Amino acid sequence: MSRPRWFAVRQDLSPSRRRLLGVCAFLLPLLLWSIVSYVPFIWHPNIKVTDAGDVSWMRPGLQFDRHEFAKEVAAAQSAGTRPPAGIRANPIYLPAPHDVGRALYTAFTTKPVLKGDLWLHESLAMSLKTIFWGFLISSAVGVPLGILCGAFVAASRLSEPFVDFVRYMPAPAFGALMVAVFGIHLEPKVAIIVIGTFFQQVLVVANTVRKVDGGLIEAAQTLGAKRSQLVLRVLLPASLPDLYNDLRILLGWAWTYLIVAEVVGVSSGITFFINQQAKYRNFDNVYAAILIIGFIGLATDQILAFFGQRFFAWKNPRSSRLRAFITRLFSRRDQPLPEGQP
Amino acid sequence: MSHSTSEPLPDYRTQDPAVAARFAKIKERPVVLEIDRLGRQFPGEHGPVTALRDISLQIHRREFVCVIGPSGCGKSTLIRIIAGLDDPTSGRMLVDGKETSGPCPERGMVFQGYTLFPWLTVKRNVMFGLEMDGMSSAQAESEARQWIDLVGLRKFAENYPHQLSGGMKQRVAIARALAPNPRVLLMDEPFGALDAQTRAQMQSHLLEIWRNVDVTILFITHDLDEAILLADRIVVLKAHPGEIQEIIEVPVPRPRSLAQLQSPEFQATRRRLDELIHPKVHAPSDHLPIVRLTQIGDDVE
Structure with a gap:
């Protein structure tokens, strides 16, 4: 028998x-990132100064465009002064994997x-x-309302046209309004997430x-x-697995609205x-924080x-191969009917 | 058609004395389901379309009635109206002499597509109707067990529907419909989705169940042999509009089995049904315009 194809x-x-x-x-993007970071001739458009030479305005550690730097070197050489020296580097906004890795490791420490800034975990x-x-x-109101709309056409006609209308308004547009209503702390932020998810939900x-x-x-x-039994004993249990998945997907949307x-x-x-970290130009920390959001999202979802x-x-009969096999074994032959009264 | 060679078939209305006595006895029993000049119109593009017209029918207690007819004759509409899932535009329906409408557990239904609740085990499926009736779950469970035993699925009481074969699912559906003790069991082409072998098995299962339970059955099918094998009487509908064409008293004696398929009574009834359902086509040139597409030298046949 031939080996099955990879692409069928x-x-x-x-x-x-x-x-x-x-x-x-996961490995392929990481590999790409590593190549761009560690192989100098792929990209590395900048020079990181290691020795400023006699150029007064250069400082070790600063980065300059490669061509600009070459001009400075040429100018210094023709002027007979000590030329600056440096190594090729990627822009500061693309730290190498090991930098981000270290930042991830040290992020919480x-x-x-x-003073007054928060720790990452805070x-x-x-x-x-x-x-x-x-x-x-959002779910406490949105899920019951959605179930009502799915069950009763009257409820759907009464609420869905308006919900559909509000859905097109971007949640961030309510930002200023929410601050006016709820103040400047947690409440308006929660409200934005509610506005962002509720109507879709x-x-x-x-x-x-x-x-x-x-x-x-x-x-x-x-x-x-x-x-009421049709709603609670049929519609609800029948749609529960799909509702659960819907909520999983909507939780992902809630994360999107979080940033806003x-x-x-x-x-x-x-x-x-x-x-804050971007302001301090600690881009390795920025990447670490973004990755942490990704990890949290992936972990919650999984x-x-x-x-x-x-x-x-x-709903997912694939759960156990052993059980599936046993079931198939039994169902192949139908059971005969027993004699006698019920 | 083994009988076409020798003697001619008897008339399908000729009944053996035993069969005639049985029909006389059935007619003495009280009428469980009565349909009185039932009609159903659907709105169409060019005015209303009549799906059913003046359907009148009396079904006696513990009678087994099959409804057959060509596609589009409204047999599914009829059983849906009787089940209360659709409303008639005229006429009325009586169960035990009382006028009734809307879905009700006194008229249980078995659907072609099983419609088992996939999130409930076999046992909980059968308990569903009993619980809707307000029965305590302990009592519902013990009753459900009896019905599951009746359809021979004791070993599968705790299984979920997706773990069962088509025939087993339909047996669960029958047990579920019978559990609330309906006066009439309505069956809408229940074996239509099953393969031939399972279907034959299910037909004998059903006859067996019916023998053990006090229930009247109205059974829709498009399979003529199935109708003859199962029914006391066969209601033949015709299409456009759906009307009763003939009600046939099946002369095949009970207990029935597949062995009777070749008996003269069976064949006579079968021929009559064929005449009613598939009338002689007037034009003789009804062959498909088939062009030979096989290669020369292809000598499979």
């Missing part, structure tokens, strides 16, 4: 290949530069708090509930289910940290996905 249209890959590609998905905690409250408030949840197979409703009706929300009023949280698989095993 819509064919699944073996688990080992899937894992390998998953690792490569580095003292804030100014900034993160603040961001998480903003997201948590924003998403919780209602529409997405309503659509998911509407996708429930109408046959299930009819079956439940013929079994005597009344209106945090510059509203008093700048705070991880965004403030990033802006954890939620894991629990989703556990909660909704009936």
Whole structure:
């Protein structure tokens, strides 16, 4: 038998290949970054001064454009003074992987530069708090409303046109208004996240509930289910796995709105940290903070996905290969009917 | 058609004395489901379209009635109206002499697409109707177990629907519909999605279940043999508009089995149904315009 192809249209890959590609998905960008950072002739458009020579305005550690630097060197040589010396370097906004790695490692142990600035973990905690409250408030109203809209056409007609209208207004546009209403601290930031997610949430949840197979409703009706039972015992459980996934995706959106929300009023949280570090030109710290957001997002999503698989095993029959095999073994031969009365 | 060679088939209306006695007995039983001049119109582009017109039918207790007809005759509309999932535009429907409308567990339904609740185990699926009725979950569970035993799925009570084969799913659907003790069990082409072998198995399962349970069955199918095998009476509908063309009392004696497929009564009924459902086409040149596309020398056949 020939080995299966790597690229076959819509064919699944073996688990080992899937894992390998998953690792490569992260390794390849890292490799690209490393090449650009460590191989001098790829890019390195600047010169980092190591010795200023007799050029009075140069300082060791500063960076200059390669061609400008070459002109200075030529000028110094023709003037007979000591020329400056330097090494090729990438712009300061592209630190090398090991710099970012070190920054990641030291991120939580580095003292804030100014008194009154927050430690990284304090900034993160603040961001998480903003997201948590924003998403919780949005979901507490948005999910029930969405379910109502999905279940009852009247509810949908009464709310969805307006929701659809507000959805097109960018959440940051409400920034100044929210500051006027809620002040400058946590509240307006939470409000921005609520505005950003709530309206999408209602529409997405309503659509998911509407996708429930109408046959299930009819079956439940013929079994005597009344209106509230149809919603609570059929629509809700039938759409729960998809609702769970919707919320996972919407949580990602909430993170997007976080960055906007945090510059509203008093700048705070991880965004403030990033802006501060960029001001001090500590770009390795900036990258570290962005990566940390990525890690948190990925980890939350993976954890939620894991629990989703556990909660909704009936939706994802792929859960256990052993069980699937046993089931298939039994279902191949139908059981004979026993004799006798019920 | 083994009988076409020898003696001619008997008339499909000729009944063996035992069969005739059985029909006389059925007619003495009370009427469970009565449909009285039922009609259904749908709004169409050029005025209303009549899907069903003046359907009147009386079904007696523990009778097994099949409805067949060409596609578009409105047989699905009819069973949906009886189930209460669609409203008639005229006429009325009585269960045990009382006029009724809307979905109700006294008229249980088995759908072609199983429609099991995928998030519930087999047992919880069967318990669903009982719980809707307000039964305590302990009592519902013990009753559900009896129905699961009846359809022979005791081992699978804790399995989820996606772990079952098509035939098993439909058995769960039957148990679920029977659990709230319906007066009438409505079945809308329940075996249509099954392969031939499973379907034959399910037909005998159904007859077995029906023998053990006090329930009246109205069964929709487009399979003529299935109708003859299962039914006491067959209601033949015609299309455009959907009307009752004939109600046939099946002369095949019970208990039924697939072995009767070649019996003269069965064949006679089958021929009559064929005449009704597939009337003789007037034009003889009804062949498909087939052009030979195989290569010369291709001698498979």
